Amino acid sequence: MENYDFDKIVDRTQSNDVKHGALKEKFGRDDLLPLWVADMDFETPSFITQALEKRLAHSLFGYTCLPKEFWPTIIKWIDDHHQWKVKQDWLAFIPGIVKGIGLVVNFFVKPDEKVIIQPPVYHPFRLTPLGNGREVAYNPLILNDNGSYSMNFDNLEKVASDPKCRLLILSNPHNPAGIVWSEETLRRLAEICFRRHILVISDEIHCDMTLFGHKHIPFASVSKEAADCSITFQAPSKTFNIAGIVSSYCIIPNEKIRLPFFKWLEANELDSPHLFAPIATIAAYSQGEQWRRSMLSYIEKNILFVEEFCRQNIPSIKPLRPEASFLVWLDCRGLGLAHDDLIDLFVNKAHLALNDGAMFGEEGSGFMRLNVASPLSVIRRGMEQLKDAVSC
Numbered sequence: 001m002e003n004y005d006f007d008k009i010v011d012r013t014q015s016n017d018v019k020h021g022a023l024k025e026k027f028g029r030d031d032l033l034p035l036w037v038a039d040m041d042f043e044t045p046s047f048i049t050q051a052l053e054k055r056l057a058h059s060l061f062g063y064t065c066l067p068k069e070f071w072p073t074i075i076k077w078i079d080d081h082h083q084w085k086v087k088q089d090w091l092a093f094i095p096g097i098v099k100g101i102g103l104v105v106n107f108f109v110k111p112d113e114k115v116i117i118q119p120p121v122y123h124p125f126r127l128t129p130l131g132n133g134r135e136v137a138y139n140p141l142i143l144n145d146n147g148s149y150s151m152n153f154d155n156l157e158k159v160a161s162d163p164k165c166r167l168l169i170l171s172n173p174h175n176p177a178g179i180v181w182s183e184e185t186l187r188r189l190a191e192i193c194f195r196r197h198i199l200v201i202s203d204e205i206h207c208d209m210t211l212f213g214h215k216h217i218p219f220a221s222v223s224k225e226a227a228d229c230s231i232t233f234q235a236p237s238k239t240f241n242i243a244g245i246v247s248s249y250c251i252i253p254n255e256k257i258r259l260p261f262f263k264w265l266e267a268n269e270l271d272s273p274h275l276f277a278p279i280a281t282i283a284a285y286s287q288g289e290q291w292r293r294s295m296l297s298y299i300e301k302n303i304l305f306v307e308e309f310c311r312q313n314i315p316s317i318k319p320l321r322p323e324a325s326f327l328v329w330l331d332c333r334g335l336g337l338a339h340d341d342l343i344d345l346f347v348n349k350a351h352l353a354l355n356d357g358a359m360f361g362e363e364g365s366g367f368m369r370l371n372v373a374s375p376l377s378v379i380r381r382g383m384e385q386l387k388d389a390v391s392c
Helices: 023-027 046-056 070-082 097-108 125-133 153-160 183-195 222-228 255-267 278-285 288-313 339-349 376-391
Strands: 089-092 112-115 135-138 166-171 199-204 230-234 247-253 316-322 327-331 367-371
Touching: 023 112, 046 135, 046 278, 089 097, 089 255, 097 166, 097 199, 097 230, 097 247, 112 125, 112 153, 125 166, 125 199, 135 166, 135 222, 153 183, 166 222, 183 222, 183 278, 255 367, 288 316, 288 327, 288 376, 327 376, 339 376
Parallel strands: 112 135, 112 166, 166 199, 199 230
Antiparallel strands: 089 247, 230 247, 316 327, 327 367
């Protein structure tokens, strides 16, 4: 079994990565330890790099057909990992998850109609519909006493009773907080949305990164109602650290939704991947299982370190253990700081760049999102800086 070095420090300077390159713009200073953008500081696995290098060695980059093994490789991966038997004609490439949300909003939601989101949630769920001139309706999650979250179905029934609500964007697993939604929760959501004729986008980009024994359940797999009212988005990009190689795809079982949407994608050539996306995807899904398991094991250790460090040194900050992905939701309300003061603590005193919880909706105020997909030495350094800042 090959050993992978997740302790290796990778110098990302001059790579134009957002995590470092956008610090000044986003935080007002660039002398921060970046633990924010949701990509990993681990090297992209060598089998992906080698597959790309092999193609690059053939120095002619003209129009290219999809490799014949592209869709079968994706179908096998989904079946092996999620026991969901997807048919090839259900699948189409999309040019990114957020772009996919924009495409669905523009195709299925009229300008005077509404999109439902469940904050605190990934901010493009709000910004993309708003930027496309659609109104956003809110069904905030319930924050439980133990720090976890639940869907508020009583409120959803009220929100969904508005006939202008035509689309709900589901984060599955949920970002932030890393919630792996249960089958019961997904079934109930499907029943409401199907009954109200509301289309569901299930963003499942974190689905292959479940932690601590949790198991992802694809939304469309839980019932006929879910399959009939949903569009699922998946990609290897988060799991294999290839966000810069756009390799997303959508899955639509219901042909009444699928056929007109796929026809529109094809007419605009939005379903045509660039040259390197299929190569990276095939390499990831055909050779990546050992690397994936090793990476997730390392992430779990980093999460446990953050939990123990906070318990011993910063008990006023309480991490919510994620059930999926490498993003830790830090409950900082125990510090008793106003929003601006909390940001000042992290940025100007601790010299850390984390995602501000309020960007995920007002329900995220008092929280910060920490990316732990870095060598443990980097995470340790960040936590020490935070401890010192809190102690001052």
